[in-house]
Amino acid sequence: MTDHEASDMELEREVLVIEEEEDPFLQFIDYAKSVLSPDKDYGDDRKGPSWSWIASRILRTCIAYSSGVTSAILLSDLFQAWHELNRSGAPKKQSECISQMKKKHKRAKLPNTVTIDSIYEKKFLSLNSVIEAVIIDTYILPGTNIYMLHLGDFWSSNTIDLYLHRRFYSLADPKYGVLKKGREVFLTGCRLRTATGGSGHARLLPTEYLVILLDEDQNDDAMLLLAQFCADCFSSISLDRVYQGVSYSLRARIESITSLEVQGKYGSLQRKQINLVDDDDVSSKFILWGEQVLLANLFSMGSTLALDRPFISSSTDSALETSEELCLEYGSATQLYMVPFIRHEEQVSVALTQNHHKGSKQSRALDPSQGVVVSQVSLPCNSQGSVDFSNCPFRSFVVDLREKMTGISLYGVVADIISNQESVLSVMIQDVTGAVWARLHFARSWSFGRLGLGHTIYITGLTCSVGTRKSLELRWVENDVGASFINISCLPALLNSSCLHKLSCLSDLSAEPAGTWICRVWLDQIQHCHVTTRLSHTSCGYFLDDGSSEDLKCNFCQRKCNAELARNFHLKITLADESGKLFAWCTGQTAVELLQITPDEFCELPEEEQIMYPSSLEHETFKVALVNCRKKVEGLKDHHDITAWEVTRAMKCE
Structure with missing residues (x-):
């Protein structure tokens, strides 16, 4: 590399740094983090939210409020969500057994966990919610033979009763049952019966989806595992014996959990596949069908799953494409126990890369001889020994990436795209520290709408x-x-959310910077406007090659798309403001917003009116989002070599 090339790269890096310093989205995340983080000056030892949690929550709110958000809406939602996530309850009102168990509770919450306090507050419970409960008491409803579980949790001061499903009655026996005071259970698929009139408290209706937690350090649990789940293993299973009515009790480690969708005659059926490995390193599949997939919300990789009397079938009968002869299913008599994987924390040195990108004055004032600022943080490790960065307090940059990292979040722009498989897409993500390729694996095919070069993305x-x-x-x-x-770049809420963007002049874009820029412009030089309509793939928004082939294939997501076609505009137009002019292109809904007519309506116009139509829009004012898309995309013919700017969103100014 020549000195001239090196200096050009350094100059480009400095430009990117300055752009990020002025990025309102990043500035709002930092502001929200400062508001939500506890004040260390007052001795508060609680942890504040991670950078990625705040970013994800803000974007989730933007998606929910497509017409735009305010800083008040975002901060209110962040505060409420963080408060709910970290609810501690009132310890003085908790059961004594929960208070004692709380002292040695080290397990992290499952992703869909809700607290009992929140159930009472919202008077609502979704089917896929998880309740991590502790049994305070087991009793029979007076005058009936109905078993009830009185439940609490580690984060709530309230308790709630559950009507126990009859499949678990044998486990609630007062003398020999494992469902007794102090036992931890995971529940999902619950429905809430709210209190009405004089009927008393809210209760949980019976659910078939319950997992009993075991602790190998407790003698009773260790003996249960040894006596009931050590005699059988995967290699000892015989289909002939299964057909004769023999049942098995098996124990194995959860290696991975994958989602599948089965296409049937009357529609699709959801399926979860839990890959298990026993103590002899023999693997097998535990298959969940339909509503049973809710059970997968209770599992975590690395945990030990004990299956008492699973339904056993041949892989052929279960329509599985696997070399294994047998698979396990959740039958009517199946009981599930689990020894949860406790993620041990590891001290990780995180280079505070963001310190080099906070404020241009600070960046220039940094003394290289002082080295990179490093902070020690404790992060959990998964069962494969990879460090989980999903709750890292700091933002991750490309330069920070190392081997055996998981749960990484990146904020950057799309620098390149390669698409050569239907369900796999390679994207180069660039931030202020560098660029890296990421392979994206989809359940079926690309499913996130239009993605182009220069688009700003956030991926977790x-x-x-x-x-x-x-x-x-x-x-x-x-x-x-x-x-x-x-x-x-394509978020509908972006243009109407002034707290997440700032208005720029077109002259600010003369250096062809990266990122998404918001400008107020009018349509100019209409005589140079170029409007065409072409067939595009509705899933990804990319145009199709002109041809008469019966099987049309999308060049972007590599799938046949005869049934997923729509006519879209391909618009090239001059935008102008007081500072200058810029030639840009757009397609899809953005082009519809600028032209204020749909492609079908445009095609119905006589040819003379089509030619004259754009002139009626001259000097109309819009707020637009612009990205630089100069580089070509490999494998695609949709190049825009001359038109370096894409309009990703547009909104007419009243």
């Missing part, structure tokens, strides 16, 4: 490892817990 749930070429590789799986992908 990335895993970093060293590949075969000894280089870092990022992997993302759509259905993994914590995985999300948000195209900020």
Whole structure:
């Protein structure tokens, strides 16, 4: 590399740094973090929210409020969500057994966990919610033979009663049952019966989806595991004996959890596949069908699952594409126990990269001889020994990536795209510290709308490892817990949320900077406006090649799309403001907003009116989002070599 090239790269890096310093979205995250984080001066030892949690929550709110958000809406939602997540309850009102168990409780909450206090507050409980409960008492409803569980949790001062499902009655026996005072259970698929009139308190209706937690350090639990679940193993299962009525009790480690969708004659059916490995390193599949997939919310990778009397079938009968002969299912007599995986924390040195990008004056004042500022943080490790960064208090940058990192979140722009498989897309993500390739694996195919070069994205749930070429590789799986992908440049709420953007002049874009820029412009030089309509794939918004082939294939997401076609505009137009002019292109709903007519309506106009139509829009004023899209996309013919700017959102100014 020549000195001239090196200086150009350094100049480009400095420009990116200055852009990030002025990014209102990042500034609002920092502001929200300062508001929500506890005041250390007053001795508060609670942890504040992580950078990625705040970013994800803000974007989730923007998606919910598509017409725009205010700082008050965002801060209110953040405060309420964080308060709910960290509710501690009133210890003086908690059961004595919960207070004692709380002292040694080290397990992290499951993703969908709700507290009993929140159930009473909201008077609502969704089916996929998880309740991590402790049994305070087991009793029979007076005058009936109905078993009830009186439940509490570690975070609530309230308690709630559950009508126990009859499949668990044998486990609630007063003498020999395991469902007794002090036992932890996980529940999901619960329905709430609210209190009405004089009927007393709210109660939980029976659910079939209950997992009993065991503690190997407790003698009774260790003896139960040894006596009931050590005689059988996967290799000892015989289909012939199963057909003769023999049942098995099996114990194995949860290796992974994957989601599948089965297409049937009358529609699709959800399916979860839990991959298990026993003590002999023999693997098997535990399959959940339909509503049973709710059970997967109770499992965590690395935990030990004990299955008493699972339904056993051949892989052929279960329509599984696997080399294994047998698979396990959740039958009517199946009982589930689990020894949860306790994630041990590891002291990780996090280079505070953001210190180098906070304020231009500070960036220039940094003394290189002082080295990079490093902070020690405790982060949990998963069952594979990878450090989980999903709750890291700081933002992650490309330069911070190392081997065996998981739960990574990145905020940056799309620098390149390669699409050569239907369900896999490779995206180069660039931030102020560098760029990295990420392989995105989808359940079926691309499902996040239009994505183009220069678009600002936020992605969570990335895993970093060293590949075969000894280089870092990022992997993302759509259905993994914590995985999300948000195209900020195309968010409908962006233009109407002044707290998350600032208005720029077109002259500010002369250096072709990265990121998403919001400008107030009018349409100019209409004589140079170029309007065409073309067929595009509705899932991803990319245009299709002109041709008469019966099987049309999308060049972007690599799937046949005959049934997913729509006619869209391809618009090239000049935008202007007081500071200058800019030639840009757009498609989809953005082009409809600018032209104020749909493609179908436009095509119905006579040819002369189509030619004259754009002139009626001259000097109309819009607020637009602009991104630089100069680089070509490999494998696509949708190039815009001359038109370097794309309008990703547009809104007419009244």
